[in-house]
Amino acid sequence: MAITRKDIEHIAHLARLEVSDAEVPAYADKLDKIIGFIDTLEQAETAGLQPMAHPLQMSQRLREDAVTATDQRDHYQQNAAETTDGLYIVPRVVE
Amino acid sequence: MADPRHTLAEMARLLASGATSSRELTEAALARIAAADSELNSFITVTGEAALAAADRADAQRAAGKAGPLTGIPIAQKDIFCTAGVATTCASRMLENFVSPYDATVVERLNAAGLVSVGKTNMDEFAMGSSNETSYFGAVRNPWDAARSPGGSSGGSAAAVAAGLVPLATGTDTGGSVRQPAALCGITGFKPSYGRVSRYGMIAFASSLDQAGVLALTAEDAALIMQVIAGFDERDSTCSDQPVPDYTAALEQSVAGRKIGVPTEYFAGLDAACAAATHAALDVYRQLGAEIVDVRLPNLSLAVPAYYVVAPAEASSNLSRYDGIRFGYRAAAADDIESLYKNTRSAGFGEEVKRRIMTGTYVLSAGYYDAYYLKAQKIRQLISNDLAKCFEQVDVIAGPTTPTPAFRLGEKTDDPVQMYLNDIYTVSANLAGLPGISVPCGLVDGLPVGLQFIGSLFDEATVLNFAHVFQQQTDWHTLVPGGAG
Numbered sequence: 001m002a003i004t005r006k007d008i009e010h011i012a013h014l015a016r017l018e019v020s021d022a023e024v025p026a027y028a029d030k031l032d033k034i035i036g037f038i039d040t041l042e043q044a045e046t047a048g049l050q051p052m053a054h055p056l057q058m059s060q061r062l063r064e065d066a067v068t069a070t071d072q073r074d075h076y077q078q079n080a081a082e083t084t085d086g087l088y089i090v091p092r093v094v095e
Numbered sequence: 096m097a098d099p100r101h102t103l104a105e106m107a108r109l110l111a112s113g114a115t116s117s118r119e120l121t122e123a124a125l126a127r128i129a130a131a132d133s134e135l136n137s138f139i140t141v142t143g144e145a146a147l148a149a150a151d152r153a154d155a156q157r158a159a160g161k162a163g164p165l166t167g168i169p170i171a172q173k174d175i176f177c178t179a180g181v182a183t184t185c186a187s188r189m190l191e192n193f194v195s196p197y198d199a200t201v202v203e204r205l206n207a208a209g210l211v212s213v214g215k216t217n218m219d220e221f222a223m224g225s226s227n228e229t230s231y232f233g234a235v236r237n238p239w240d241a242a243r244s245p246g247g248s249s250g251g252s253a254a255a256v257a258a259g260l261v262p263l264a265t266g267t268d269t270g271g272s273v274r275q276p277a278a279l280c281g282i283t284g285f286k287p288s289y290g291r292v293s294r295y296g297m298i299a300f301a302s303s304l305d306q307a308g309v310l311a312l313t314a315e316d317a318a319l320i321m322q323v324i325a326g327f328d329e330r331d332s333t334c335s336d337q338p339v340p341d342y343t344a345a346l347e348q349s350v351a352g353r354k355i356g357v358p359t360e361y362f363a364g365l366d367a368a369c370a371a372a373t374h375a376a377l378d379v380y381r382q383l384g385a386e387i388v389d390v391r392l393p394n395l396s397l398a399v400p401a402y403y404v405v406a407p408a409e410a411s412s413n414l415s416r417y418d419g420i421r422f423g424y425r426a427a428a429a430d431d432i433e434s435l436y437k438n439t440r441s442a443g444f445g446e447e448v449k450r451r452i453m454t455g456t457y458v459l460s461a462g463y464y465d466a467y468y469l470k471a472q473k474i475r476q477l478i479s480n481d482l483a484k485c486f487e488q489v490d491v492i493a494g495p496t497t498p499t500p501a502f503r504l505g506e507k508t509d510d511p512v513q514m515y516l517n518d519i520y521t522v523s524a525n526l527a528g529l530p531g532i533s534v535p536c537g538l539v540d541g542l543p544v545g546l547q548f549i550g551s552l553f554d555e556a557t558v559l560n561f562a563h564v565f566q567q568q569t570d571w572h573t574l575v576p577g578g579a580g
Contacts, residue, residue, distance in 0.1 A: 015456040017453070030450055051476065053303060081419060091429055
């Protein structure tokens with residue numbers, strides 16, 4: 001199957017990536033190769049097999065519902081591009 | 096005093112006897128980095144001042160009789176491990192200015208054992224690559240031939256150890272990222288079982304496959320470090336609480352009478368000289384009384400395509416956190432939140448990372464989920480079952496680590512699938528969560544190649560034991576790039 005310009009634009013949007021018109025052919029070419037490669041899985045016989053999501057047969061560990069973390073907002077926000085009064089600043093979302 | 100090829104074990108003895116100090120070892124490591132790394136490019140950040148301060152603390156601890164066996168030995172950290180107060184970039188523009196507010200568990204445990212970190216090593220961006228060419232900070236060069244790749248993604252760690260800059264460096268292995276660069280740089284690379292070492296503070300690529308590992312000169316050194324970093328950590332929900340055995344105690348066990356399974360599928364299409372090196376290595380075990388048994392991995396050819404569905408799917412989810420808001424790079428021009436996300440992510444991620452995010456998004460998208468993602472997970476089970484069947488018959492599985500020795504920089508960058516096929520011998524262990532090691536086992540055209548062992552789940556001790564025994568019988572691990580020594 002061939003990956004179309006529309007496919008690239010759709011996938012890029014879902015992944016929140018901007019792909020310029022000029023970049024589309026290169027993405028389409030390489031993704032075509034990758035999809036062609038993983039398409040070989042289709043022929044494999046997998047009837048009766050359970051999907052394996054994880055190597056370990058483990059269940060989620062639970063712990064006491066106790067406060068263990070301390071407030072380090074100022075420390076953590078040093079890595080943010082823009083903050084004011086402890087808030088993260090983003091472009092207006094709600095009109 | 097500070098021979099660049101001293102192993103961790105040798106440095107520990109020199110420190111214990113008072114023949115050297117941590118300051119001396121650390122200064123020597125920093126001097127070697129200053130002399131060699133403008134060409135190798137194996138480090139992203141060198142923390143000289145902090146390293147010397149840590150070395151002085153280590154020497155003071157030793158003088159006070161409070162030193163552990165590894166206190167004061169200089170090492171390097173792959174730049175995927177969070178280090179408090181030190182830039183942690185994951186070799187991405189996205190995290191170029193990220194200073195971690197906390198230490199990864201691996202870092203915390205190594206610091207607590209007194210090891211001295213001299214800096215953060217280069218790698219493929221977000222560990223996505225098999226050649227170290229996807230780093231935002233430029234490719235690493237292979238110390239054996241500067242025109243060749245050191246492998247990836249832990250290529251900086253492998254090159255730094257192979258060039259004798261540090262005796263050991265940490266790595267991570269999602270599809271072979273410790274074992275493959277170790278093989279291509281002529282050193283020892285060890286990946287423990289999934290869940291054996293905490294992933295807390297290790298920047299996530301594919302969470303069901305990622306595992307911390309070690310790039311070292313010997314299996315013995317890998318065992319010494321495993322003793323420090325392995326074991327339960329409540330901050331990683333997938334970290335196992337299985338008791339950690341004494342890895343060094345198991346190193347010397349005899350391999351006589353034990354069984355090594357060699358999958359016949361490994362040799363289809365393998366470079367003839369690499370195959371010869373593998374067979375010669377297996378002969379060493381025959382002479383030691385081990386039995387070489389043919390085993391089958393009939394679905395081996397499905398492992399790489401299954402991996403390249405599962406890993407990008409998990410990556411596309413994990414990397415959604417890079418939105419330009421809480422940390423990391425943020426694009427300047429944006430009038431709304433949507434364009435802030437898109438501009439940030441497009442400029443912050445490199446080409447291969449974006450390709451994998453796109454692949455992962457595609458295989459998880461409506462209409463394709465069953466055909467790709469669910470199918471790949473079933474094949475993951477199939478491959479895991481095949482390996483489990485082998486371990487009913489044998490103690491370990493052995494074979495080549497890579498299909499060829501180190502390839503040239505630029506040789507495979509145009510075709511992602513050719514690059515992915517480098518991982519043919521390594522990805523199965525990640526899919527099944529098993530421990531694996533690569534040890535140097537010969538030279539092909541003057542370049543090192545590796546012998547890989549894969550063990551059953553949580554049986555790191557057997558894998559380390561088989562690797563150590565080989566290094567007691569052969570000198571491949573002592574070969575130095577350039578021929579000296």
